[in-house]
Amino acid sequence: MQSNPLTGTASGYMPGFGNDFETEALPGALPQGQNSPQKCAYGLYAEQLSGSPFTAPRGENERSWLYRIRPSVKHTSRFARISVDGWKTAPHQPDHGLPLGQYRWNPVPVPGAPTDFVHGIRTMTTAGDVNTQAGMAVHVYACNADMTDDYMMNADAELMVVPQLGRIEIFTELGRMTLMPREIAIVPRGMIFKVTLLDKEARGYICENYGAKFTLPGRGPIGANCLANPRDFKTPVAAYEEKETPCRLIVKWCGSFNVTEIPHSPLDVVAWHGNYAPFKYDLTTFSPVGAILFDHPDPSIFTVLTAPSETPGTANIDFVIFPERWMVAEHSFRPPWYHRNIMSEFMGNIYGAYDAKPEGFVPGGMSLHNCMLPHGPDTQAFEGASNAELKPHKLADTMAFMFETRFPQHLTEYAAKEAPIQDDYIGCWTGLEKKFDGTPGIK
Ligand SMILES: O=C(O)Cc1cc(O)ccc1O
Numbered sequence: 001m002q003s004n005p006l007t008g009t010a011s012g013y014m015p016g017f018g019n020d021f022e023t024e025a026l027p028g029a030l031p032q033g034q035n036s037p038q039k040c041a042y043g044l045y046a047e048q049l050s051g052s053p054f055t056a057p058r059g060e061n062e063r064s065w066l067y068r069i070r071p072s073v074k075h076t077s078r079f080a081r082i083s084v085d086g087w088k089t090a091p092h093q094p095d096h097g098l099p100l101g102q103y104r105w106n107p108v109p110v111p112g113a114p115t116d117f118v119h120g121i122r123t124m125t126t127a128g129d130v131n132t133q134a135g136m137a138v139h140v141y142a143c144n145a146d147m148t149d150d151y152m153m154n155a156d157a158e159l160m161v162v163p164q165l166g167r168i169e170i171f172t173e174l175g176r177m178t179l180m181p182r183e184i185a186i187v188p189r190g191m192i193f194k195v196t197l198l199d200k201e202a203r204g205y206i207c208e209n210y211g212a213k214f215t216l217p218g219r220g221p222i223g224a225n226c227l228a229n230p231r232d233f234k235t236p237v238a239a240y241e242e243k244e245t246p247c248r249l250i251v252k253w254c255g256s257f258n259v260t261e262i263p264h265s266p267l268d269v270v271a272w273h274g275n276y277a278p279f280k281y282d283l284t285t286f287s288p289v290g291a292i293l294f295d296h297p298d299p300s301i302f303t304v305l306t307a308p309s310e311t312p313g314t315a316n317i318d319f320v321i322f323p324e325r326w327m328v329a330e331h332s333f334r335p336p337w338y339h340r341n342i343m344s345e346f347m348g349n350i351y352g353a354y355d356a357k358p359e360g361f362v363p364g365g366m367s368l369h370n371c372m373l374p375h376g377p378d379t380q381a382f383e384g385a386s387n388a389e390l391k392p393h394k395l396a397d398t399m400a401f402m403f404e405t406r407f408p409q410h411l412t413e414y415a416a417k418e419a420p421i422q423d424d425y426i427g428c429w430t431g432l433e434k435k436f437d438g439t440p441g442i443k
Pocket residue numbers: 297298299335336337339341345356369375376402
């Protein structure tokens with residue numbers, strides 16, 4: 001871990017999921033023994049940031065204490081409404097004219113004109129209702145410019161960022177995270193951040209979670225280990241900017257975008273402690289558990305994080321991955337079965353090939369299989385897996401994922417009309433011929 005108080009840079013992470021962390025970018029900046037001393041060290045202001053109601057049960061109670069150069073109320077003046085056209089919020093059901101169906105898209109292009117992270121966001125689907133704090137939106141981002149004097153705060157949701165192309169840095173109030181494709185990050189609701197690029201271009205997916213926070217799923221009979229292990233989640237150490245030049249803070253609130261101009265950086269937290277914090281996670285540290293004798297289990301075994309609803313077992317969102325793994329099941333059709341599902345499945349491909357769709361679902365691409373709409377392996381995958389010799393086979397160098405929600409997902413105009421939709425997607429199943437001829441025997 002290094003820190004340079006003069007520039008406010010610091011890098012380094014603390015391991016653990018939902019821990020009570022403490023960290024300071026300057027020695028002695030963090031009060032000991034109390035949260036709110038009469039005067040804080042270095043002339044800092046103390047401020048509490050609550051991610052749960054004060055009275056939430058202990059296991060779900062989340063708050064952090066921030067020690068900052070100015071209280072964040074000084075980071076806002078009167079707001080002015082602005083439009084951030086590409087970013088939509090539920091409820092949003094435009095009349096785009098595209099009929100109900102299974103859909104798939106090629107990767108969105110990175111813009112030619114300078115475009116930063118916030119302005120490079122395009123919403124693909126929305127679900128639920130932000131006003132009731134239930135549901136989500138799926139976005140893609142494609143950008144080529146840094147947020148330098150622009151900062152963002154989203155009161156509507158926490159953001160899960162899933163890079164697919166290019167490394168980025170997310171500088172939050174609580175510290176800095178660098179992310180490469182195969183890592184994901186969570187920026188908590190209400191936390192100020194900016195995104196800068198570590199490569200020329202960046203593209204990826206975002207899940208905007210209006211509901212209860214993402215947490216680790218219960219492992220049930222799997223026991224105390226495997227799947228996503230808590231120590232692989234990394235929360236950044238404190239880092240701050242001491243910047244006394246004009247900045248803009250964009251606040252998203254119930255789908256509206258509002259801007260306030262301030263003469264300094266809002267990323268001015270010198271020390272903090274608590275359990276309401278951003279984190280990142282490397283998806284290749286997920287330890288998959290699967291079929292070791294026969295059949296294909298439900299994809300819930302690959303849940304990295306789940307955002308629960310009030311109904312047990314019925315997630316507002318499940319974040320599920322399909323990482324590299326061995327396929328060893330005997331006398332079984334190994335890829336996903338054909339299915340219809342009450343949950344609505346949005347998928348993305350970070351790298352490699354996905355076993356149910358060996359072609360067409362390319363890295364950077366996306367698909368949507370909505371509530372109760374049938375889907376499953378394409379013709380090539382079906383024929384291949386039905387006739388393959390069932391020796392142990394490694395699905396290597398692959399990482400697809402799914403944002404699965406209990407709410408139907410509604411396409412935006414962008415998804416229906418502008419994004420590179422594959423008009424022939426449902427053709428991937430037309431080659432599935434009738435094999436039944438009334439006579440017994442394996443066909
Ligand atoms: O539809 C998909 O490709 C995702 C998926 C994968 C799987 O292994 C089982 C069910 C499922 O929805």
